[in-house]
Amino acid sequence: MIHVAILTPDPAEVAYPDLWPKVLARLQRALDGAGIAVIPTPWTMHEDDVSGLRDYACVLPLLAWGYHHDAARWQRACATWQREGVPLANPARVLAWNTDKRYLRELAARGVAIPPTAFVDGLSPATVEQAFADTGADALIAKPAISGGAWKTRRLRRSDLVEADDGMPMLLQPYLPAIETQGETSLLxxxxxxxxxxxxxxxxxxFRIQEEFGGRYALVPEPPAGAVALAEQVLQAVGEPLLYARIDMVPDAEGRWLLMEAELIEPDFYLGVDPAQGAGFARALQDWVRANG
Known part of the structure; x- marks a missing residue:
């Protein structure tokens, strides 16, 4: 029997009390069938002392939801896990890098197609006006650089009143109407x-597609070749050994696929619509344990 830990939200986290246990149950069912025992444990119990993680074959950060509410604490934990050699998958250095959505700027520099994006130090009338002028968009999406689950993500129209915020780094992107007609596509x-x-x-x-906002999910039996090609390009650009990745994308008005996010920390795998019900993840985890044991 292989024993793995799954990092879960801080016990004080109140944003996901009913949702994350459902995701955990799906993961447990998938891994139980492969002889993998899953032990949930809050990530905040191990930010400075990793002794409680030493006996596991692998530590999965798949339910460390809410880390963005205390990003400094999360980054400190990632540094501790990397320094102490905790058998994390994905690696702690990847978690730290993927925490801040400004990684999109790095991927764009490596040739990955992303929406036109302004990376600003804070939201203000001036930054929003400039983004409208630069893109010619009728609406913008404003999202914090460190966020999760559409936290503090807003759709802004030209007529909206925008007040200066507290200097939170933000991303400003044109709103892509395809999200309403074609949705967002995730490749696991x-x-x-x-x-x-x-x-x-x-x-x-x-405009938000998360389950808590009523998002509707469906399997894509035959994924578009362009979407697969972009996802593979993203993985190559990341250039790290990944046990799992969820690549989220949307087509623009011309049908070109654009990367929205590379989810490498705690993505939902949507096992409820996975024809294999997570068997592929179980096999990949078994292979990872054999290679890293």
């Missing part, structure tokens, strides 16, 4: 292999 990779592809669409009048 386990051990570098494509497992399944999921399309996520918001409910009418909404």
């Amino acid at each position: 990779f386990f051990g570098g292999r494509l497992s399944h592809v999921v399309n996520k669409r918001p409910v009418p009048g909404e």
Whole structure:
């Protein structure tokens, strides 16, 4: 029997009390069938002392939801895990890098297509006006550079009143109407292999596709070749050994696929619509343990 730890939210975290246990149950079912015992443990219990993680074959940060609410603490924990050689998958250095969405700027420099993005030090009338002028968009999406689950993500129209914030680094991108008609497409990779592809669409009048906002998810039996090509390009550009990755993308008005996010920390795998119900992840985890044991 292989024993792995799954990092879960801080016990004081109140944002996801009903959702994360459901995701944990799906992961447990998938791994139980492969002879892998899953032990949930809050990530905040191990930020300075890793002795409680030493006996596990692998530590998965898959449910460390809410880390963005205390990003400094999370980054300190990642540094501790890397220094102490905790058997994390994905690696602690990847977690630290993927925490800040400004990694998109690095991927764009490596040739990955992303939406036109302004990386600003804070939201203000001036930064929003400049983004509208630069993009010609009718609406913008403003999201914190360190965020999760659409936390503090806003859709701004030209007529909206914008007040200066507290200097939180933000990303400003044109709102892509395709999110309403074609949705966001997520490609799930386990051990570098494509497992399944999921399309996520918001409910009418909404732009956020997360489950807590009513998002509707469906399997894509035959993923578009362009989407697969972009996802593979992203993985190559990341250039790290990844046990898992979820690559989220949306087509622009011309049908070109654009990377929205590379989710390498705690993505939902959408195992509820995975035809294999997580068997591919279980096999990839078994291979990882054999290679790193």
